[in-house]
Amino acid sequence: MMTNPIKRRTIINLGSMAAVAGSVAAARAAARPTAAQLQTMVPSVSKAAVGYRDIPWHGRVCGACVWFKPPDAGTTVSHCHLVAGPISAAGWCQAWMKP
Numbered sequence: 372m373m374t375n376p377i378k379r380r381t382i383i384n385l386g387s388m389a390a391v392a393g394s395v396a397a398a399r400a401a402a403r404p405t406a407a408q409l410q411t412m413v414p415s416v417s418k419a420a421v422g423y424r425d426i427p428w429h430g431r432v433c434g435a436c437v438w439f440k441p442p443d444a445g446t447t448v449s450h451c452h453l454v455a456g457p458i459s460a461a462g463w464c465q466a467w468m469k470p
């Protein structure tokens with residue numbers, strides 16, 4: 372069974388994503404965000420706050436996460452609806468959620 376690796380401070384720091392998810396823990400328990408909700412989100416969570424890394428975790432990758440934002444046409448850089456800055460489709464963070 373997976374334990375929740377998210378620390379209380381991390382959840383507090385995720386306040387800016389409250390418009391959709393409230394917190395990473397809430398995001399995991401809540402219904403999946405709608406496409407409309409994803410479109411209005413501004414990625415503002417730091418990579419450090421959610422333990423982002425450029426490698427998978429137990430087979431989980433950004434490319435298979437509900438918050439994943441594929442590269443725009445003509446580019447190869449992926450982004451996330453939650454986490455600010457470029458990410459790798461093969462990366463992972465503690466906010467990972469199954470689509």
Ligand code: SF4
Nearest residue numbers: 433436438439451464
């Ligand atoms: S695993 Fe984390 S960084 Fe990757 S897409 Fe999901 S929320 Fe974004």
